[in-house]
Amino acid sequence: MVLSTTGSVLVSFLWSLTVVLGQGDWGVTYSTQSICVLKGSTVELSCTYKYPSGYNVTSTFWFTKEISTENYVNLSDDPDYRGHVTYHSDEENRHTLMITDLRETDSAEYKFRFITDQPGGKRIGQPGVTLSVTGLQVEVTGGKMKTLTCNTSCPLTGNPTYIWYKNGQQIDESSSHQYKDLVKSYYRASYSCSVKGHEHLHSPTVCVLGQTCNRVTYTQRRICVLKGSSVDISCTYAGYNPVISSLWFRSDKMTPRDVTKDPEYTGRVLNTLPSTLRITDLREKDSAEYRFTFKTSNFEWGHSFPGTTLTVTDVQVKMTPATVTEGQNVTLTCITSCPLTDNPTYIWYKTVTSPKTSGQSYSITNITSEDSGEYYCEVRNGRGYKISSALMVTLAGKQTSVLTASVGITVVVLFLILCPSGFILFRMRGCKSPPDTTDLTDDGQTDSSPVNDNVSDMVMTSTAAQTADTDNQDVLHYASVHYSSSKEQDVPLYSSIQKQEEEVQYVAVKLNCASDAT
Template structure:
């Protein structure tokens, strides 16, 4: 129950209110006078608390602050503290002395501080602070809570017929107790009182979980009994120093044997634990002595202490009747090494300035003189626990207790050589497990930072662990690594390690230059690329057939041809595997090749029949076809096949097929001869008569040759030559027309031979043939030609010759072709713009 009485009405001149706080707890009555500031006030539940080392304690308080409905007040922050630095209170939750041992919690206006695993150093005055910017104040109420941490300090009191375990420090009701009779535990007794003690026996009590601090033994009913009383329950000593552990003892009967032992160093014999006399332990040879200078008093001395000497030491004896057993705890010895702590440091470019302190967890060591060592040499300093100096990265500093210089503290120094260990070493395959370990020698222990460089970028920190563990390393983890080790005294960097992840080829890709359409005759480059380590060997394939291989993966066409069109692919391969690329289509474009023209039917074309003229050309893109008649400029048809239905004599003549695409054009000609039916019958009869005439003439010439007439022979030769000339001329013209000589090989001047029947009303046939014009070169030849012409006129009265001068069909076609290509190119470029 808490009662608050205000005295503000007694003295109105006071700047703050004064409260008398009456705190009533079961068995506790506290009266605290508290002043309020700006209306803030704090009430502590208890102002003094006694607690046992290793236990848990809770400090609590309730705070109040002014608040109205229209202007509510709030507390921005609250915490507990014991220290002040730079005029600021240090929150206990941030104090390293209380690390992981304190917890602050507020529920409404009630706040609690819990401290676990109490130490003697926790003994202090604890205050609660409120911070409220709204009320313009930081408020700490008085008097706070005074906490005193101590041993249980138990005593056994004999009250008539029972024994009472009592502590000078108020103990909570929930504690359990342990009782010993003649040094042997009595498991059945668990309360603070024990009834029915026996005469001539000693009794000792302790708190459960604090058996290290039992009460001194007491003889029941004031009689003589067996008991051992230790001078101290715990001793803390520095490594290398000496310690003396003492106790007094009484016996009920004559002592037969006595010894010092340590339960942790005892050995088993059968089913029983038998303590071992430390004087026979080889680990203490030359370091242990036992002194029994006076009756009932013994001392165990151990010199040159080390950490392994930390243990509990007990004394036991036997008498003729009984003795002192070993269950009661004796003296606990803790041996700690000295430590050099860095309390202040200032870093400069080439050195540091630091203040060091020689520290021991034993409070006794703080009262002893020290010696300091720098790089193994003792410094001439006062016997202080602190040391201030300038240090380099290579300096090593240690301290020792005076007189125990052979047992110095571990040296403190900046990190020495820092290295990176790669596991496994050698080649690293993708998806393997890889560990990089950064190591150095440093005291205090170094903190590590890893740096990585990718490509041309700068090194970037990315981890602060001593190890980098890649459970399944990837190619993206490749790069240059190093680590830095740093402590309070300096920093060192390791050498650089390059991680090169090996893997089979990945994602091969193919490309072609030029990117747009490929023209025949142009240079073309195919490139194959893949992500591989080591570099892959690249092989090009066309339609499944290998072309070339090499690390560069480049295939050149200096002048690509149409036959190079097809589907290409690339295979990338190294010692870890292979991978095929996607397929690449190469489509080579070219102008039309020389067209081939034909007619169907191909032999005699009868008047009135149907004729198909066909034109074909190899081209990419596919060619378009246009038909012209030689003596006409206007196209007469388009398409690969030109069909003439009901052909007549007017269709006779030369036809030109022009194949063209956007890359160019070519043309070819075809000559048509149309024959009528009546002309065919006359021609057959004429051929028969001519054949008979030739046969008779041959017989006649044979007879004349036998007569050896010179005049007749000459006449026969002339007639024969004339016939041969006419036949050759007809054969030559027919051959030239049938074989379709190219336009560029034909002359611009042609003969047109036109035959008519004698009956003008009944035309027999129209025969249009091409014949070269032969010009006479001298007078003799000219006279012979005139004679031959006269003879031919006599034989063929119906034949008339007309010389026609025709403009070159090829020249016209080339101009027309050039115009079409230009138009096509312009159209194409407009589309792809």
């Protein structure tokens, strides 16, 4: 889940420090050696590499873990980074790892590895990039004049600007991580801090006089749940004066609006207790930061930043590699956009009703055509369950064969359909009387040659013999078309050739043509 807004991405190549590793023609160049960023923000780590000519790179990836010798865990496949890490490269040989929604557990040394097609052609950039992830914490010291310090576990990269809040309202913006304020013994105030560009990543609120101020504490800071399930978002709160009203609202709205009265949540939201918000039939657009606020009898407001960030995720199946051939090993992985809350379980199906195995990933060794088909994964946790859409697994080359066969069958079918139609049309045209080929003389009289006379006599004879049978038979009967030619008819034009045509019968198809008498 990406929590950062514009300007929240801390790009490591802004540092001028460059580390070049390797010898000769081999090397990995990182854009920075170390970086310190805020919890909940986004960071980019990048590098370039070089290798001898004649080699071809077959694999590149970032990693933090080494299971055994030469067995490194690609961060893109690491369950601990599922849903909040992406890796991409560009034409300028820059290889960038982006980590979103950073957690303190993401603090580690990140290394880049590339593999070529030659023996021994493997390299790792040593040392890697040291990433430190820190939260903000306000410390209060002093007497009446209080000194407030916005502390971090490491010096933040990029000379940040600090923002201070008093009772939820911004009071100061400075490059200093300290702020001084005169606090009277009877004045009960709460303070928090943030960094410019990451205003949504507040420190927890502290009260300068202990617990005697209005404050809210959230039960969970982040919740990731399945689309279609339900969720409870809860908190505890205390006010110095009696609380007279309270509400839950989304921080991305321009003005705080009671979620229970929002039309987008009609019929899906309920306050089981003033401090607990329940949302059912969750949708991905419900993803947001939810905050609780209350008003006391003397019209003071009590709240704390940040609130609880809810992420609603769908489920997808990813296949690695994306294209496979027979005999390869294939891994199917059930993907969500964020690490699910409440220890989810996974079940795999080849059809919707036949479970095959459990686990977030499903491996197929030495895949064959029998393994082709639709695969699903089902995810369950204490809040509900979700079945992914189907992923069709096919072998490269098999689809081509099927397509070729389909095209071949289609051509044959079209041939069988069109050829008889063409033949029938040809015969229909052939059965019509030949055009009159007599020539007109200059005085308008016809001049007929012996050849034309013979042909005309032949046509007349044939036509007269068939007139009685063909007067009412101009209809094509596709069920039985039959064509016959006279065996004894001599054509004077070809008097030197005796042509005899055998009777040809075309499967039970009969053609009857009517001739026009001259």
